[in-house]
Amino acid sequence: MPWQLKNDRQIWLQLAQILTQRIVSGQYAPGVRMPSVRDLAAEAGVNPNTMQRALVYLEERGLVSAQRNTGRYVTQDAQLISDTRHALAQEELTLFCEKMRLLGFTPEETSQLLKSKGESE
């Protein structure tokens, strides 16, 4: 799974988003130990400080916790993970609908476009 970073948004925000996606999608399972900050940074091709910032962000949301000298672990709180997953989905949904509205598409048209796209794959 590549770290596809763009330069149109702050790197640490993109890192935090990717890490969150990996947790809520189960790629990083509840309770498991995550790679070290340095390893993650090397893998993503960024400075450890930048990766650290992303991890702190996740920590503030309770998605990971750092055992000071043994490593960092994904939360075991399945409910929190599930809640986060659905909250993020709702957020994306709302943003997407708003953008489509600003482009002049009605909710019905938007829904139809999405359906068409799904069927064409």
Place this chain on the structure above:
Amino acid sequence: MPWQLKNDRQIWLQLAQILTQRIVSGQYAPGVRMPSVRDLAAEAGVNPNTMQRALVYLEERGLVSAQRNTGRYVTQDAQLISDTRHALAQEELTLFCEKMRLLGFTPEETSQLLKSKGESE
């Protein structure tokens, strides 16, 4: 219509996006004269240079053209506007689907969520 700017993305990119939305949604009709760079900048609360950069971006895409000393005008090419509108919609659609996929939602689930959202409003 407010200029709701966040600080998580480059300002001129956000300005360009908003201006484009206003054109493809018909808020700035084909052929009409746009407010001056300075007026747009003042309205959006940004520096004229930043607004200028956004306008150049639109100009590179043919959506507006600058008559050197009389002002700037929206293109009269209705086809280009329509094409741009649909291209942007497809882009948003693709990005949205990809994000939902990364959150662990199938296309069917995503489609269903969107439909539910539309019906609940």
Place this chain on the structure above:
DNA sequence: ATTGTTGTATTAATATACTAATACAATGAT
């Protein structure tokens, strides 16, 4: 003819993001 407005260009200053290079204390492995 003068004045104001247009788009455009230039230069400097400031704020921020990211990288770089360390350092430290605590722990597990050897």
Place this chain on the structure above:
DNA sequence: ATCATTGTATTAGTATATTAATACAACAAT
């Protein structure tokens, strides 16, 4: 006991984004 690895913190340097302050040439309006 020694050593490598852990998260964390600090400081400096560099690149970029944005603002700020102008300036200019061309045209419209007066």
